[in-house]
């Protein structure tokens with residue numbers, strides 16, 4: 132095969148997507164190396180490392196979440212363990228999103244047509260997308276290995292660990308490239324990619340707890356079994372590499388054979404008329420946000436269900452084991468409340484993620500040109516915005532309440548005793564002002580500085596980082612205070628101050644009003 | 659007698675996007691009941707003008723009225739009376755074509771049910787298919803049907819037929835004519851000259867954010883010249899100096915007189931009389947070509963059209979058309 136036009140295509144793809152790619156790669160490197168550095172600072176004696184290792188291997192709860200790290204009794208082992216959860220999602224997501232961006236969404240937008248009309252073979256865009264994604268993954272891997280070595284992890288082990296994460300990203304990049312050929316839309320690539328990732332996570336968890344071969348069924352298991360801080364099985368890297376190449380080759384093959392704009396999986400017929408509900412502004416807003424409400428809700432429910440059903444194990448592990456409790460970032464004195472508080476923080480972040488994404492989809496409506504069409508009717512801008520605001524706030528509330536109920540149910544099942552549902556619900560509801568504050572910030576950006584909307588994602592990432600890793604990394608108080616979640620007071624463990632909630636709510640409302648006023652005054656569409 | 663109030667009136671509109679000066683003193687006037695063609699090269703500012711007229715974006719300067727009101731302040735109220743097809747049609751990929759029709763119709767205050775049904779049939783649209791499975795042309799049809807089926811006084815169509823096949827283009831023209839007969843006013847931005855020629859009562863041509871010319875097609879045609887190619891038995895007498903004749907060339911070919919010239923429309927009768935006297939063998943009269951007119955207006959640095967009639971050279975080689 133001669134890749135006609137590959138170089139030209141690489142140029143085009145790189146120029147169009149270099150900013151997004153660079154932001155992704157740099158943010159990931161900064162997060163990983165920064166966190167590794169903080170961990171190295173925190174566990175700076177063999178005793179501390181040993182205590183940590185003792186703690187996390189005491190029960191199964193952490194094994195499910197972070198994986199079973201071989202050689203945990205070392206700095207690298209701790210880093211691998213602390214990273215277990217984040218790396219399992221971030222690296223595959225890196226592969227999936229880069230490939231989806233450079234293949235299917237390009238084709239959907241019709242940009243590929245112009246390119247393919249030139250002298251570019253049909254499979255070249257896929258190949259180019261994979262090449263750039265691979266380069267981004269390699270850069271991330273190398274930077275991570277260097278960072279780990281700099282913080283005192285042995286070089287060969289650092290390289291193997293980074294490589295095991297890099298090959299994990301490769302697998303999902305290849306898989307996404309294949310999905311891009313099979314499904315019609317980039318949304319399909321994300322949905323299926325994340326579903327498979329969730330499946331891989333579950334398989335890895337089951338295999339690690341039961342200590343069986345099931346782990347080997349999961350790409351996350353392959354990375355784990357490389358055992359960079361244990362036996363160093365370099366050969367396991369061959370599995371993800373082979374699988375990734377297979378996926379990629381298959382994707383290139385299919386791309387060369389199918390028609391542009393077509394997919395192997397097509398869609399069926401639907402209703403010929405819209406219901407009067409769908410014709411109303413709220414109905415349409417609901418239709419637009421429904422899929423993402425359900426997706427984020429599913430994530431929150433799975434998390435709440437998992438945590439809830441592991442409640443008894445958590446309590447056993449934490450009770451009377453201060454080191455284990457420290458690994459979770461809790462004190463261990465009131466394990467039930469601590470469990471609820473921890474899970475509610477996760478749920479709050481998920482609900483906030485939904486809010487940011489939903490406001491971002493308003494921006495999507497605008498850039499796609501659909502907003503212009505709607506505002507050319509008798510619907511006023513404020514009513515349009517109000518309808519969406521209402522649906523988004525409802526979505527946030529649904530995510531929080533439903534997953535709180537699931538958490539309470541899971542806990543009751545696991546512990547065999549009734550759980551105070553009201554308490555769990557209240558703990559979830561207390562976070563609403565913080566969630567709405569970040570959503571309000573997103574809305575303010577949408578109304579006042581639509582082009583700067585990506586900053587809302589930056590805010591979400593910062594809040595997430597501070598909320599999860601801040602206390603463990605002993606960040607300064609003013610930094611912790613920047614995240615609205617800090618001010619909620621960690622219910623039901625700590626006390627919630629009504630004053631704080633009111634202040635957060637007032638800031639959220641102010642941001643929302645500022646966004647609405649800005650939106651009413653500005654031109655639509657603003658590119 | 660007072661002239662009827664224009665549906666759209668824009669005077670000296672300016673609009674800047676950062677450094678880009680998209681509109682630079684643009685004038686546009688659309689009178690009730692007419693189909694108004696709105697033409698200009700890519701990036702001339704057509705879509706920007708339309709968005710200002712609809713109150714979607716605010717002009718940086720100048721004056722704009724829609725139904726005699728300020729579109730920026732009263733957008734939602736004024737929108738009840740119009741329907742709009744945007745330049746880039748974008749719809750919700752998860753909804754079906756029929757659902758999108760109803761949703762768009764609802765934003766415009768409802769569709770005429772009978773017309774909705776008739777148009778779906780006429781444009782051969784399958785309303786049960788999802789938008790993501792439609793071709794570009796079919797997506798365009800959904801937006802078009804929604805606008806054409808609306809009970810609107812004004813249709814604002816920004817390049818409405820991009821992506822339509824010739825048959826559908828034909829259907830579109832018929833429907834627009836029907837809507838006009840119903841009393842609808844239409845602002846039609848287009849790159850398809852044939853479409854404008856077939857539909858528009860008046861046109862406005864803009865370039866680089868400024869109005870180059872505006873008027874009825876007949877007025878614009880008056881600036882252009884008719885090409886004549888005649889083969890006569892005898893040499894036509896006195897044609898070279900006849901009023902209105904230019905570019906006169908005549909030679910003898912196979913025992914006949916072969917003459918070519920251009921003439922302004924007002925003097926056509928006189929020249930044909932002279933040709934007749936010389937006993938016509940074959941005669942080709944090529945009417946003024948709007949294409950040429952538009953091409954000239956679009957072209958780089960040509961001055962405003964009112965500067966004078968067009969040269970024959972600018973109108974292309976007429977003999978090509980005759981053969």
Ligand SMILES: Nc1ncnc2c1ncn2[C@@H]1O[C@H](COP(=O)(O)OP(=O)(O)OP(=O)(O)O)[C@@H](O)[C@H]1O
Nearest residue numbers: 657658675678680699700701702703704705706707
């Ligand atoms: N939101 C915006 N921000 C910056 N520049 C813009 C914006 N909208 C339009 N422009 C610029 O204004 C000019 C006029 O654009 P406009 O879309 O009105 O042209 P048009 O006549 O509709 O062109 P076409 O025939 O290609 O549709 C162009 O130079 C364009 O780049």
Ligand SMILES: [Mg+2]
Nearest residue numbers: 704705745816
């Ligand atoms: Mg345009």
